[in-house]
Amino acid sequence: MKQLKEQIVKYIRAKILKGEYPEGFELVQENIASELGVSRMPVREALQILEQEGYIERMRNRHMRVVGLSRDSIKAHGRLLSAMASEIAVMMFEGHYGMARLNNAYHTLRAAVQSGTGHETLVKLEKDVHKQLYFDGLGTFVVQQYERMLTSFWMLAEIRGSYDPAQGHVLLGEIMACLETGKPQALYDGFRKYYDNVIEALIKDDSNE
Numbered sequence: 001m002k003q004l005k006e007q008i009v010k011y012i013r014a015k016i017l018k019g020e021y022p023e024g025f026e027l028v029q030e031n032i033a034s035e036l037g038v039s040r041m042p043v044r045e046a047l048q049i050l051e052q053e054g055y056i057e058r059m060r061n062r063h064m065r066v067v068g069l070s071r072d073s074i075k076a077h078g079r080l081l082s083a084m085a086s087e088i089a090v091m092m093f094e095g096h097y098g099m100a101r102l103n104n105a106y107h108t109l110r111a112a113v114q115s116g117t118g119h120e121t122l123v124k125l126e127k128d129v130h131k132q133l134y135f136d137g138l139g140t141f142v143v144q145q146y147e148r149m150l151t152s153f154w155m156l157a158e159i160r161g162s163y164d165p166a167q168g169h170v171l172l173g174e175i176m177a178c179l180e181t182g183k184p185q186a187l188y189d190g191f192r193k194y195y196d197n198v199i200e201a202l203i204k205d206d207s208n209e
Helices: 002-017 029-036 040-053 071-095 099-114 119-131 140-159 165-181 184-203
Strands: 056-058 064-066
Touching (some): 040 056, 040 140, 071 140, 071 165, 071 184, 099 165, 165 184
């Protein structure tokens, strides 16, 4: 049931980010359940998660409708990810957690950029670097929240062609260099600079300007 709920969340979130469920679109539990061939319970739970994430809002008739992605919401999403990622990176350095795994993911991305790999694959590889920012001591809840935010943010980057992973990986390389010294302020500044670059690219395509 938990896995099914997460699949429904990803399905609806993707529809919203791709514009297939536009701003104001009404989400009816029965219709979604029928469309996916599932019961209403996992759909209801999935919609509750998406409401918490700010993608949808509850109406007076207890149905849900899509909330448009604004420039401010994209900026806030990126800023929060930047803060979480930098804190996790500092803790990883201090505890010597998973640094080799993180480096391997980054070098895979760098090799793909140098070989001229396509945009969609590069964005997925870049997201994979960020997914390596975790360790067991974080706890399941924190990891799940971080990965959920990461998935939706980078899905938007994948959909919108204005973001250039070739440029982003250079800034990501600066962060990797900071990790060798482990200076917290340098990491905070590096992640902020990196995510500001991604945000700026994403809002170029935003129709809510």
